[in-house]
Amino acid sequence: MNKSYKNNNLQSYNSKEFNWNLIQVEMKNKLGLDVFESWLKKIEFIEEFNNYILISVPTRFIRDWITSRYLDQILKIIKNYKKNIIRVEFKIIEQKNIDKKNFDVHKNENLVNDNISFIKDTYLQYNRIDPNKRFENFITGLSNKLAYQASLKVVENSSLYNPLYIYGGVGMGKTHLLNSIGFELKKNKKVMFISAERFMYQFVKSIKANEMVKFKEYFRNTDTLLIDDIQFMNGKEAMQEEFFHTFNALLDKGSQIIVSADRPPNKLSRIQERIKSRFAGGLVVDIQKPDYELRKKIIEKKTQEFNDLYSDQIKISKEIQDYISTEISGSIRELVGALNRIASFSRIYNKSPNLSEIKIVLKDLLNLSENKVTIDLIQTLVCKYFKISKNEMLSSRRSRYLVRPRQTAIYLTKVLTSKSLPEIGREFSNRDHTTIIHSVKTIEKLKEKDPEMVDNINKLKNQILYNNNNEI
Numbered sequence: 001m002n003k004s005y006k007n008n009n010l011q012s013y014n015s016k017e018f019n020w021n022l023i024q025v026e027m028k029n030k031l032g033l034d035v036f037e038s039w040l041k042k043i044e045f046i047e048e049f050n051n052y053i054l055i056s057v058p059t060r061f062i063r064d065w066i067t068s069r070y071l072d073q074i075l076k077i078i079k080n081y082k083k084n085i086i087r088v089e090f091k092i093i094e095q096k097n098i099d100k101k102n103f104d105v106h107k108n109e110n111l112v113n114d115n116i117s118f119i120k121d122t123y124l125q126y127n128r129i130d131p132n133k134r135f136e137n138f139i140t141g142l143s144n145k146l147a148y149q150a151s152l153k154v155v156e157n158s159s160l161y162n163p164l165y166i167y168g169g170v171g172m173g174k175t176h177l178l179n180s181i182g183f184e185l186k187k188n189k190k191v192m193f194i195s196a197e198r199f200m201y202q203f204v205k206s207i208k209a210n211e212m213v214k215f216k217e218y219f220r221n222t223d224t225l226l227i228d229d230i231q232f233m234n235g236k237e238a239m240q241e242e243f244f245h246t247f248n249a250l251l252d253k254g255s256q257i258i259v260s261a262d263r264p265p266n267k268l269s270r271i272q273e274r275i276k277s278r279f280a281g282g283l284v285v286d287i288q289k290p291d292y293e294l295r296k297k298i299i300e301k302k303t304q305e306f307n308d309l310y311s312d313q314i315k316i317s318k319e320i321q322d323y324i325s326t327e328i329s330g331s332i333r334e335l336v337g338a339l340n341r342i343a344s345f346s347r348i349y350n351k352s353p354n355l356s357e358i359k360i361v362l363k364d365l366l367n368l369s370e371n372k373v374t375i376d377l378i379q380t381l382v383c384k385y386f387k388i389s390k391n392e393m394l395s396s397r398r399s400r401y402l403v404r405p406r407q408t409a410i411y412l413t414k415v416l417t418s419k420s421l422p423e424i425g426r427e428f429s430n431r432d433h434t435t436i437i438h439s440v441k442t443i444e445k446l447k448e449k450d451p452e453m454v455d456n457i458n459k460l461k462n463q464i465l466y467n468n469n470n471e472i
Contacts (some may be wrong), residue, residue, distance in 0.1 A: 019081070020045035023045075023074075023078055024036075024040070024041075024043075026077045026080070031070060035070070038348065039070065040070065040074075042058055043056070043057055043066070044057075044093070046091065050084070051084055052085060052086065052087035052088060052089055053085055053088055053089070054089050054091060055088060055089070055090060056091045056093040057090060058092070059092065060092055061306065061340065063090045063092060064336070065340050067090070068340065075087075075088055092130070092131075092132055129182045129183050129186065129191075129193055130179055130183075133175070133180060134183055134184075135148075135151070135152065135180045138173065138176055139294065139297050139298050140294075141290060141291060143288040143289060143290050143291055144168075144173055147166050147168075147173075147285045147286070147287045150164055151177045151181050151258075154256060155181055155184045161283035162257060162282055163247075163256075163257035163258065163281075163282035163283075164256075164258045164259070165258075165259050165260075165261070165264075165284045166178070166258070166259070166260045166261075167261045167264055167285075167287070168286055168288065169262060169287075169289065169331060170331060170333065171330075171332055171333025171334060172289070172333075173287055174228070174260040175228055179193070181258055182224070185223070185224050185256075190223045190224070191224045191226070192218075192222040192224065192225045192226065193226045193228075194226070194227060195228045196227055196228065196229050196231070199227065200232070200239055202215065203215065207238075215242075216246070219246050220249045222255060223255050223256065224255060224258070225246075225250055225257050226257075227257075227258070227259050228260050229261065230259045230260065230261045230268070230271075231261045231262050231268055231269075234269055237272075240275060244272065244275055257282075265277075266280065289329065289331070290331075290332055292325060292329075295328070295329065296322070298332060298335055299324055299325050300321065302336060303343075306339075310343075314343050314347050315346050315351065315352035316343065316352065317352050320342065320352070320353065323358065324338050324339060324342070324358075324362075328365055338362050338365050341361050342362075345357070345361055356462055360458065360462060363465060373416050373464055375424070375427045377464060378412050378416065381463055382412065383409075385460060386401075386404075386408075388405055393406050393409065394406075394428060394429045396429070407440075407442050408460070410424060410428060410436055410443075411439060412457070412460060412464065415461075416461070416464060416465065421433035421436045424436050
């Protein structure tokens with residue numbers, strides 16, 4: 001990076017207007033043209049707030065893919081220009097043209113309903129109810145049907161279950177249900193949708209700014225209060241005290257309260273007993289792990305959505321769909337994430353991946369035991385592949401026919417195990433950690449320009465992870 005470009009960065013940082021064009025140039029340089037053209041080019045900058053920016057993408061699929069793969073790097077690039085930006089929020093907007101200067105998230109009726117209350121200039125804006133998370137696209141099965149039906153009843157008759165407490169593991173659909181309730185109720189009522197973490201932040205901020213009266217008004221002047229991830233509201237006695245009084249005030253005036261958590265009320269840690277008792281006094285329902293039939297329904301529906309969006313660009317066979325439904329049983333979020341990866345693979349390479357490729361793409365989700373992958377196994381298989389002895393690989397000789405296999409083995413050890421650099425060095429005849437770093441970087445550079453190296457690495461990975469003897 002030359003000096004003039006650094007000066008541009010500094011100028012952008014010091015300027016009052018957020019320059020998204022510079023961010024795009026940097027994303028293209030750092031993440032590559034292919035990634036930029038396929039995913040990041042579709043991002044539109046909307047507005048900058050105190051500590052975060054609001055951007056839009058045309059589809060939920062693109063948002064999920066960017067969030068899971070590139071968001072940390074994008075935020076790092078943005079912080080180079082504006083250090084106070086600590087979060088990026090997405091909005092799904094299908095329109096191709098957005099009038100950015102006239103865009104107002106507080107007034108635009110297409111994005112924010114007037115019945116939703118806001119605390120202006122807050123750290124994270126509240127009530128970003130996602131119109132894509134509705135009852136209509138919540139897929140039900142035996143594991144979540146009770147929670148789904150209870151949520152529908154709350155919309156039909158808000159005094160039936162109060163409070164409604166929904167709990168379940170990470171990625172099971174709790175936030176989707178809360179969002180669905182909020183989406184329906186905000187049409188006719190005043191809705192406050194907030195996470196416990198955001199509630200705590202606003203509480204602390206209000207105390208520091210001596211604005212507790214305003215805080216009470218905001219949170220007690222609502223018809224429906226939805227709080228996500230209540231388990232994070234632990235400790236902080238003063239804050240729990242305020243929450244308890246807010247809770248009671250809302251119940252007294254007939255407001256509906258819906259709470260989600262990752263555990264039942266009696267298992268909440270460092271939460272006041274009287275608050276847990278209040279939660280338990282309403283309807284408590286859980287969402288269990290999805291069974292095979294539900295997982296299969298989700299995969300089929302998501303695959304159809306991809307086909308509708310990208311027509312012939314995505315090819316996911318029935319065999320692959322069944323494999324994912326069977327092997328990934330942890331959570332719905334993991335299931336959808338796995339399908340996102342496969343869909344992107346299919347779109348980028350314009351082919352339907354085979355089972356061997358799927359296993360590599362989803363390696364971290366398939367619960368393959370890392371204990372089976374040892375440095376000794378890696379060294380043995382690499383030596384067999386390159387037809388050298390292990391003594392030759394571990395020797396100090398620097399002949400070309402030995403250096404490349406040695407670097408390959410070191411690279412695979414770094415990628416496929418959790419061993420530290422010094423630990424890897426010790427297993428390769430006590431080599432220094434700088435040698436390990438150099439070997440890893442060398443292979444990474446070779447992979448960028450040498451298709452044969454990519455093929456070698458993939459074959460070795462498949463053999464090491466899945467004991468596929470046909471690959472070597």
